[in-house]
Amino acid sequence: MSQSSTGKSNILLFTVDQMRWDCLSIMGHPVVETPNLDQLAKSGVLFDSAYAATPSCIPARAAIFTGMSQRSNGRVGYQDRVPWRYEHTLPGELAKAGYHTQCVGKMHVYPVRNLCGFHNVVLHDGYFHHNRNRTATAFSSHLDQCDDYLVWLRQTAGAEHDLLDLGLDCNSSTVTRPWHLPERLHPTNWTVEQSIDFLRRRDPDKPFFLWTSFVRPHSPLDPPQAYFDMYKDVEMDEPPVGDWVDEELAAEGAYEPTTIFGKIPKRRLDRARAGYYALISHIDDQVGRLLKVMKEYGLYENTTILFTSDHGEMMGDHHYFRKALPYEGSAKVPFLLYDPSGRLDFKAGSRVSEVVELRDIMPTLLDIADAPIPSNVDGQSVLPLCQGENPFWRNYIHGEHAFGRLSNHFVTDGRIKYIWYSQTGEEQLFNLTEDPSEKINLAHSPLYSSKLSEWRSYLTQELEGREEGYVHQGCLIVGRKPTAVLSHIL
Structure with missing residues (x-):
């Protein structure tokens, strides 16, 4: 069935974790290749100035879930184990509007099984130190409750497998090595596999909201070998270093694998960037895989697609790594919107220069669904920008x-x-x-x-x-x- 009996558009939200804004080949990146995402951008609308106002996982996702600014949603930094008690959430409002809602992959909420308005979640948040605390009395059962991917991996590949097998730290952006198991067992493939399974099991009489939420290219930098081979021998340009950077201080952090600030030897940095770019190309292919299956199910033409990241990754810019910083590599994100049906009257292939933020996702998707936008939402629907209109828009973001x-x-x-x-x-x-x-x-x-x-x-x-x-x-x-x-x- 190509569309629901309501005639409303399905909605597919792709988020990735820690992907820089410039890591799309359509943005002119000199190395990374993203043909599937490039095609979405060429057919849809690409935003040149999209930001995560609070660029780390928890506060960024709070902005997506609630449509509120960081001052309103209260998360102005990173802190685990603070309960999510929001009256209005994106999946909750879409469920009220008659949508069948599902998240696959990373949510990063607390408690971890908080549905936040979804009808169902299939969860893989990645490696969380507080979930792995082996001093807890019920460590094993608690971990099983937190991570559906790890349970699946052990059932599929053997009980001895774990998220630590490669020896890479979940917060290391400076070291990489290829994935050690068959590619089909990688969490990126699993996220798409579970998303496809939802398409099979969805309620055909309802429009659906599917949030396919990848953990990568967040470290560990563990791309499948074929993707690492695409980049491991590529000559990399030197990352930019500002005239304001303290070079002597940067040298002191050079050899810490999870450093935030350090002048990393070029060979090691180039390998890390190769692994990072490889993870992005891997995601791009898996995005293409999911879109092909949607076409097989007759769903593609009636599904509006939004792709973005929760924040960026400094990846050596100014000798910084990871996120939480105000610079473009950390705070600026890719953001593209595509409506295959043409119903929304987008100016296909256009680019928008107005500054947008993750809080704009909720009102945009509710607008697409013809659903009411709660009064506490601070974001704005970007549909008028996509339609070539000139609405009153914010002058800046904080x-x-x-x-x-x-x-x-x-x-x-x-x-x-x-x-x-x-x-x-x-x-x-x-x-x-x-x-x-x-x-x-x-x-x-x-x-x-x-x-x-x-x-x-x-x-x-x-x-x-x-x-x-x-x-x-x-x-x-x-x-x-x-x-x-x-x-x-x-």
Whole structure:
């Protein structure tokens, strides 16, 4: 059956974990190959300035689930084991609108079996240290409850297998080695296999919302051998390093496999980037696999597809790794929307320059479903932008992340970015149009003094009244203790 009896569009949301905005070949990346995603972008709408306002897994997913800004949803940093108690969620509102809702893969909510409005979840969040605490009295049974992929892997390949078999850390972005089992057993393949199984078992009288949520290319960097071979001998350019980077300090972190800041030997960095790009190409092929099966089921033409990432990965830019930072590699994400049916009247093959954020996903998908958008949603539907209209749009977004001495805030419109490190008071200003790699800090340039004041005032307005006390008498206050979770959701 090609569509539900309601005539509403099915919705397929692809999310990946820790994929940089520029790692699509259609974006001009010199190395990575993503033909299936490129085709979606060529037929749909590609966004040039999409961001995760709080770029790590939990707060980014809170924005997707709730449509709220980080100030509203309360997650302004990374903190595990804080219960999710939101009245309105994306899958919950779609379920109310008559959709059959399913998530496969990573949710990263708490408790881990919290459905958050889904009818069902098939779960693989990746390796979580708090779930693996072997001092817990019921370790084995608890782990079985947390991870459907690991249970499946042991049933399929043998009880001796575990997520640690390769010896790679789940937060290491600097080392890689190929996947050691048959490719069909990789979690990326499993995520698509389970998504296909949902298509087989879905309620044919309802439209569906399927969230296919990949853990990769988040580390461990463990691509199947065939994909690693695509990139392992490719000559890699040097990553950008800004004029503001402390090279001596970077050298001190060079040999820690899970470093956040370190000048990594080029050979090791190139292998890590090869593994990272290989994981992205692997995902691209598996996206193509799922789309082919949707065509076989007669579902493709009536399914609207959105692809994005929860945040990026610095991957050596300015000698930084991982996420939680305000720079483009960490906070900027791929974002593309495709409507095969043509019902939504998109300007196919167009690109949108307006700044969008993960909070815009919920109102966009509810708009597609002709479902009401709850009043507490801060995001905006991007459909008018996709249709070539010129709606009133936000002037900028405010992003932040509690991150110890690197706790940061930023405001950007995709052309200018202002950054403030709350613990040191360091300011940075970048002209992203002329300097997309953020190599030249303009904060101390006399030519940009008025621009610096303007953008600092935007951040001051955003932080006014915050419980941390970041603003006093209209000025930013340095050294106020950051918190990962605001008190109103505890």
